[in-house]
Amino acid sequence: MTFLETILEELLQLFKHEGIEANTDSEIVRKLDIRQPTYQELFADRKDMIMQVVRYDIAQQQKEQAAMLDKASNPVEQIMLLLQDGIIRLRDINPVFITDLQLYPEAWNASIRYVSENNQQVNAEILNRGILEGYFRKDINLQLVTKIILEQFFMLVNPAVFPPAKYNLAEVFRSIYLYYVRGICTDKGGRLAEEFFSKNNI
Known part of the structure; x- marks a missing residue:
């Protein structure tokens, strides 16, 4: 891992736990334990920093997803x-992070674009x-099914529909998708899904 990747990973974890706006640039520099000139060399401004973090996060998700899907023995297990x-x-992310990210349209759009394109392609396959x-x-x-799955995700992250202060986003996610997946399975697939649910306690 390069120095920049190490910094981006630390920033990603900081944002996921505290939100983006919880810290000023000076506080971020202090928490990263780097010098201000180093910070300025790495990032043109706050928007650039957040965009780089989002791109790093997307790249990591792609690697982790590919490795995860390779371990599955059948399509039901993959889903x-x-x-x-x-x-x-979702359980590991402070809901404020999602709300804060929407304050940076370029980074938010890149994140949503990845979710949209990746979701449709991977689920369709x-x-x-x-x-x-x-x-x-x-x-x-x-x-239609891949579109519904995608729109359900967008509904999930819309604070106007499910305010994070009122709803546990991970529980909403579970409630939306668990029953939907069961509904599109055959008896053969349904048995595998039920088996997976019971073993993994989702």
């Missing part, structure tokens, strides 16, 4: 692992393979 990973990630292998129902509309 379940994606679901579980989403729950875990998994669902298509699952249909061919008999785990998911043949009558599902792939384009």
Whole structure:
């Protein structure tokens, strides 16, 4: 890991736990334990810093997701692992981070664009393979199902729909997706899904 990657990882964890706006640039420099000139060499300004953190986060998510999906033995398990990973990630994030990120449109749009494109592509591939292998129902509309999954995510992160102070986002995520996945499974896929739920206590 390069020096910049180390700094970006520390920033990502700081933002996820405290939010972006909880610290001024000076406080961030102090918490990173670096000198102000070093900070200025790495980042043109606050917007640039946040954009670099988002890009780093996306790259890490892509690597982790690929490794995670490679471990799955069937498409149902892949969908379940994606679901579980989403729950875990949401549990580890202070909801303020999502709200704060929306104050930086370029970084927020990059994050949402990744979620949108990755979600549609990965889920479509998994669902298509699952249909061919008999785990998911043949009558599902792939384009529609992937769109619904994506829109459910956007609904989840919309503070006007589920205010973080009132709702546990991880629990909302669980409630939305668990039952939806069961509904698109065949009996064969449903048994695997139930088995996965019971073993992993999602």
